[in-house]
Amino acid sequence: MATHKLLLLPGDGIGPEVMAEVKRLIDWLNAQGIAHFATEQGLVGGSAYDASKQSITDATMAQAMAADAVIFGAVGGPKWDSVPYDARPEAGLLRLRKDLALFANLRPAVCYPALADASSLKREVVEGLDIMIVRELTGGVYFGEPKTITDLGNGQKRAIDTQVYDTYEIERIARVAFDLARKRRNKLTSMEKRNVMKSGVLWNEVVTQVHAREYKDVQLEHQLADSGGMNLVKWPKQFDVIVTDNLFGDMLSDIAAMLTGSLGMLPSASLGEVDVKTKKRRALYEPVHGSAPDIAGTGAANPIAMIASFGMALRYSFDMGALADKLDAAIAAVLANGLRTADIKSEGTTSVSTTQMGEAILKEL
Amino acid sequence: MATHKLLLLPGDGIGPEVMAEVKRLIDWLNAQGIAHFATEQGLVGGSAYDASKQSITDATMAQAMAADAVIFGAVGGPKWDSVPYDARPEAGLLRLRKDLALFANLRPAVCYPALADASSLKREVVEGLDIMIVRELTGGVYFGEPKTITDLGNGQKRAIDTQVYDTYEIERIARVAFDLARKRRNKLTSMEKRNVMKSGVLWNEVVTQVHAREYKDVQLEHQLADSGGMNLVKWPKQFDVIVTDNLFGDMLSDIAAMLTGSLGMLPSASLGEVDVKTKKRRALYEPVHGSAPDIAGTGAANPIAMIASFGMALRYSFDMGALADKLDAAIAAVLANGLRTADIKSEGTTSVSTTQMGEAILKEL
Ligand SMILES: CC(C)[C@H](C(=O)O)[C@@H](O)C(=O)O
Ligand SMILES: CC(C)[C@H](C(=O)O)[C@@H](O)C(=O)O
Secondary structure (H helix, E strand, O other): OOEEEEEEEEEOOOHHHHHHHHHHHHHHHHHOOOOEEEEEEOOOOHHHHHHHOOOOOHHHHHHHHHOOEEEEEEOOOHHHOOOOHHHOHHHHHHHHHHHOOOOEEEEEEEOOHHHHHHOOEOHHHHOOOEEEEEEEOOOHHHOEEEEEEEEEEOOEEEEEEEEEEEHHHHHHHHHHHHHHHHHOOOEEEEEEOOOOOHHHHHHHHHHHHHHHHHOOOOEEEEEEHHHHHHHHHHOHHHOOEEEEOHHHHHHHHHHHHHHOOOHHHOEEEEEEEEOOOOOOEEEEEEEOOOOOOOOOOOOOOOOHHHHHHHHHHHHHOOOOHHHHHHHHHHHHHHHHOOEEOHHHOOOOOEEOOHHHHHHHHHHHO | OOEEEEEEEEEOOOHHHHHHHHHHHHHHHHHHOOOEEEEEEOOOOHHHHHHHOOOOOHHHHHHHHHOOEEEEEEOOOHHHOOOOHHHOHHHHHHHHHHHOOOOEEEEEEEOOHHHHHHOOEOHHHHOOOEEEEEEEOOOHHHOEEEEEEEEEEOOEEEEEEEEEEEHHHHHHHHHHHHHHHHHOOOEEEEEEOOOOOHHHHHHHHHHHHHHHHHOOOOEEEEEEHHHHHHHHHHOHHHOOEEEEOHHHHHHHHHHHHHHOOOHHHOEEEEEEEEOOOOOOEEEEEEEOOOOOOOOOOOOOOOOHHHHHHHHHHHHHOOOOHHHHHHHHHHHHHHHHOOEEOHHHOOOOOEEOOHHHHHHHHHHHO
16 A cells, blocks of 8 residues: 655644644554555644744755645744744745645635534525635735835835736646536636736636637636625625635635635645656645634634545545545534534534544544 | 816716716705706716727816816726727726825725615624725725736746835825724724735734824724635624725725625715815715626616715715715615615515616605
8 A cells, every 4th residue: 555645734723633633533544554644743833933933944844845745734823923024924834835836726615504504694695505716826916026115214114015927827727727617517717807907817818718728618707806706795606616816816715715604614725736757746735714823722623624624635635535525424424413613513513622523523434 | 155066977887877866866956056066077988988999088087187076987898898908998997096096995885774685694694784994095906016918938928916005005094994983983904914915014014003193092903804804704793994905905895895785785985185275185986886787778777876975975075964864864765665776676675767766865855
């Protein structure tokens, strides 16, 4: 059996607690002989800063480079609000994305029937929702230069951020999105602000070309990002796959996540290019939720998003789609049995801790 | 009685139809001797392009400069999808904002009780909602240079947009927002992405300073724009006034608008600096909705957002707060009487056309 190398980066806040439940799952898979994972663990974010004054060290980056997949918890918290900008917790995550060249961020927004009532939206608007946001992750305003604050004198400063997109960056993320649409309901919606941004003009042009050249069988539609956001809130079921840039993707995927009513349930995958020789691709998997410092250490965290992120690793990095399906089914079954962590509890359900939820899913599996 | 100079720019699609209802109102106010408005009318957007190959002419710009307020309908439509970039319909609106220096965009999101069920959100989440989004309107990525597409050869192009903010731009929009908060529930939430953008760092710093120096009595809170968007969807009533930059404001105000379930109801005001000598400020008033080319000419358009925008003009440009209150009350009364245009109709209400709605509001007044 092939050995798969995993780097676990629990991070801050509830990160270590939810990661412990993935660790439990990995140990069990190894013990059962279902798979063989070799795991290493490292520091990232505030906890890395406390140890090394950096949000991620070169040594940890080297481990990430050598791993078949990185499993990432969450970073940040008020404790690190005033550390130097380049050492802020988020910088560790951004460096991982950039240096591993993880340009494709897949964020499914799925509304579990058992949880539809937790949404602030009406049941009929979100029940059965299943959309996939494909966000460009290594370009745009996140990494473009110049990115500066200059002192102009007289008490005036000037801040500059730069949104940059090249044709090839848009092409490759469009292909990821079209490929996903083909395996789903065959519909792709591309979002940008071409009426205001030149990057939106190029984005629109390139996605249209890729479609015409390679994906005529997929239904393609363009929406302006602001009306796209409105349509997400109004009637999200009109979408199948959405492809958009780094900053719009940040906003739109969070809004899509909130529609489902259960941020604690949503995983994500960040993928690099497939290597022509090894057929492998670099990858990082992380829950959509943050480090929730307010509930860290209380056992209240929901480990499902983290476990489901590991499920995406099984699917996208290790070609274990059948096992991933079983894991998803185990999560659905535990929810159907009425087990709930604090964030998703409702009348008539059974409250459980992080650990109890992790154990229940494992037992179901 | 003072004469107030208005420039009416109906624009495209349903713009002229909803503007006709404002015209009716103005004529009546003049005839009754309640106020004295001198109106001129001009072309903007696609209709201007058809007449002059420009989305707004210098002559119309000069009229706008000379007016006490510009009343703007809506621009755009598929007919002009392939006109040259600089002549696209939106360019006319952007030039008005920039050349009139309308840096403060006020977008109230109010959920009328009679319409709460039209929202995709649960009634308890949106009923009684009353928030004000203050969007910076002349800076950021909308106008920053460079803003280019360059041919790199080999089939590759590079698109660049630049987000620029100076201290004074953030200070003046913050003051507008703090002043509004003082007249409302005394709470301001500032949104940016300081964890990724330098402009977010400066934004956060300047808003914090203005607060400490001038507005300690107002409660100030900072949220990252992505979680802010989530919180808007989750529990919008936590907000009173929100202040944010041009691009985040575009997205967030549209999402806030959609929460109310009735885009056809929401007005906006775009204000310039108060002139120290004349105490006047340049201003443009426009509905939040677009030109809706699909329903143009059918009499189905809802004129309320346009009429309420004129109400904001009464309030912010002409110091006629009492009349504006009466107009708002007339709108609420007509809704309470069950009159509905197609966009907001529901069981047990009376369907009316654009004209009938305008007439009913006037009668109520
Ligand atoms: C933590 C932060 C830098 C990050 C982002 O803005 O990309 C987060 O919001 C996300 O969406 O993964
Ligand atoms: C028409 C367009 C240029 C405009 C914008 O992006 O500002 C619109 O979406 C708005 O919000 O007023």
